[in-house]
Amino acid sequence: MNLTRIEQLLKFLEEDPNDVFSLYALALEYKKNNLAEAGKLFRHLLTHHPEYLPTYYQAALMKEETGETSEALQLYQQGITLARKMNDSATLKELQAAYNLLADD
Numbered sequence: 001m002n003l004t005r006i007e008q009l010l011k012f013l014e015e016d017p018n019d020v021f022s023l024y025a026l027a028l029e030y031k032k033n034n035l036a037e038a039g040k041l042f043r044h045l046l047t048h049h050p051e052y053l054p055t056y057y058q059a060a061l062m063k064e065e066t067g068e069t070s071e072a073l074q075l076y077q078q079g080i081t082l083a084r085k086m087n088d089s090a091t092l093k094e095l096q097a098a099y100n101l102l103a104d105d
Helices: 005-015 020-031 035-048 054-065 069-085 089-104
Strands: none
Touching: 005 020, 020 035, 020 054, 035 054, 054 069, 054 089, 069 089
8 A cells, every 4th residue: 555645654653642752854845735734733742742842943933934923923032032042053043043044034
């Protein structure tokens, strides 16, 4: 059987509903053509797995793409704060660059 990526991720989540990477990957897949579902998953990740740093960039980017600039800036800032706390300099640079670019618009 050739499962789609979404079906495969849903199957992984049936086996382990708290698998953060599968939740994140599913949100990214939904972001391609189901923003409402992607938004739900990003909110879930931010609420239940706030330490999962990649969520902040992608959730903020989605907000930015849908014209929700203030929400995007807030998410970038939260990610920046977490990246500093976690001493993740690469992610910090990425988030800061995205924040600065959006804030300058």
